Amino acid sequence: MKYQKRKPALILLADGTIFHGKAVAGKEGSAFGEVCFNTGMTGYQEIFTDPSYYGQLMVTTNAHIGNYGANNEDVESDSVKISGLICRNFSYHHSRPAADESLESFLNKNNLLAISDVDTRALVSYIRDNGAMNAVITTEIDKLDDLKKQLADVPDMKGLELASKVSVKEPYFYGDENATYKISALDIGIKTNILKNLAKRDCYVKVFPYNATYEELAAFNPDGYFISNGPGDPEPLEGAIALTKKVMEKGDPLFGICLGHQVLALANGISTYKMHHGHRGINHPILNLMTGKGEITSQNHGFAINREEAEANPNIEITHLHLNDKTAAGIKVKDKPVFSVQYHPEASPGPHDAWYLFDEFISHIKNHKLQTA
CATH class of the missing domain: 3.50.30.20 (Carbamoyl-phosphate synthase small subunit, N-terminal domain)
Known part of the structure; x- marks a missing residue:
C-alpha cells in the first residue's frame, strides 16, 4: 500500500x-x-x-x-x-x-x-x-x-515582483468576437473564471502581458479596461500603475480585482502594505457601504491598501469593508467609472454574493458609451 x-x-x-x-x-x-x-x-x-x-x-x-x-x-x-x-x-x-x-x-x-x-x-x-x-x-x-x-536566501514576498512569472507572453483573445462589448485586460495573474464571467456578459476580451503599455491596450479600441488579480507585491508594478493612471485620465471604465485593486490604489497615491498573514478562504464577510448589505466572499491576498490614506484622499471613496479587521476591501474613483475590490467576485467554487460587480462594470460601460456617443 x-x-x-x-x-x-x-x-x-x-x-x-x-x-x-x-x-x-x-x-x-x-x-x-x-x-x-x-x-x-x-x-x-x-x-x-x-x-x-x-x-x-x-x-x-x-x-x-x-x-x-x-x-x-x-x-x-x-x-x-x-x-x-x-x-x-x-x-x-x-x-x-x-x-x-x-x-x-x-x-x-x-x-x-x-x-x-x-x-x-x-x-x-x-x-x-x-x-x-x-x-x-x-x-x-x-x-x-x-x-x-x-x-x-529565498527572497521575502515584500518587494517581490511576481506578475512577470505568471503573465501571458503574447496577447490572446477570449470570448465571442461578435460580442457587444470589447475589454482590454491586463494579465498580472488573471484567473480563467474571470474571463468566463466577462464572456457571459457579452464581452470579447483581449488579454495583454503584464508589461503592455496603455497605447497597446487602447489600440484594441475597448469599451472598458480590466486589471487582474495576481501574486506578489503591487509596488514594483510601475508599468501597470502608469497604465491605470492613463485610463483614469481618459475617464474610461476600469475594473480591478485583488492585485488590480492594489494597483488602482497606488495609482491614486494610496500606499499598500504586507499583511501579517493575509486573507485566504471562501467565507470572508464584507460590508457593502453603498447598499448596507453583507457579502460572503472568496479572498486570496497577502497585501492590502492603506485605509487611512484612502479615507483622506478627496478623489477616492471606500465602497467595501472587511468585517473581520476593517480593512478597505473596495474603492471607487469619484466622478469616474473606475472601481476595484480586494476579493474575488468570480469565485468558483465559492459564494456568489459578489457576482453583481461584473454587472456593475457592464453598467459603467453602457453609461459611458451613451455619454460619449
Whole structure:
C-alpha cells in the first residue's frame, strides 16, 4: 500500500520551527516559498492553479484533500502555481463521478511536492500568531543545515515582483468576437473564471502581458479596461500603475480585482502594505457601504491598501469593508467609472454574493458609451 511506502518529510520555517509529516505519493525533494493557509472546505484544485498563489507553500485547513479528485474544468490557469502542498489527510482514492483523474495523478503531472500527515491545526495557529514567513517542505531530512542556508536566501514576498512569472507572453483573445462589448485586460495573474464571467456578459476580451503599455491596450479600441488579480507585491508594478493612471485620465471604465485593486490604489497615491498573514478562504464577510448589505466572499491576498490614506484622499471613496479587521476591501474613483475590490467576485467554487460587480462594470460601460456617443 502507498500509505506504507511514503517517506518521512518535514516543514522547516524561516524561524527554525519544524513540523513533521510524510511525502505524498512517494515524491521526493524540497520546495521553497512563503507558507500560507486557505480556510476553504472545497476548491483545492482552483487554489492550486490560481496564479495569485505563485511561489507559496499552501496549507489547506480542510482535513481531507483529494477526496473528489481532479477535473479538467476546475482550473484557473494552465498549470499548478503553488510551490508545494501541506495537508492533514491526503486521499488517494476519490468518489466524484465527474473527476477526470485522482488528485495524486494531477499533482504528479504538475511535478508538485506535497506532504501530508501534518498537524495543520498547529501549523495554522503558528502562522496566525507569528505571521506568514518563508519555509521549505522536504523529504531531505538529513540535509537540514544545507536547507537552512538555502532558505535564508529565498527572497521575502515584500518587494517581490511576481506578475512577470505568471503573465501571458503574447496577447490572446477570449470570448465571442461578435460580442457587444470589447475589454482590454491586463494579465498580472488573471484567473480563467474571470474571463468566463466577462464572456457571459457579452464581452470579447483581449488579454495583454503584464508589461503592455496603455497605447497597446487602447489600440484594441475597448469599451472598458480590466486589471487582474495576481501574486506578489503591487509596488514594483510601475508599468501597470502608469497604465491605470492613463485610463483614469481618459475617464474610461476600469475594473480591478485583488492585485488590480492594489494597483488602482497606488495609482491614486494610496500606499499598500504586507499583511501579517493575509486573507485566504471562501467565507470572508464584507460590508457593502453603498447598499448596507453583507457579502460572503472568496479572498486570496497577502497585501492590502492603506485605509487611512484612502479615507483622506478627496478623489477616492471606500465602497467595501472587511468585517473581520476593517480593512478597505473596495474603492471607487469619484466622478469616474473606475472601481476595484480586494476579493474575488468570480469565485468558483465559492459564494456568489459578489457576482453583481461584473454587472456593475457592464453598467459603467453602457453609461459611458451613451455619454460619449
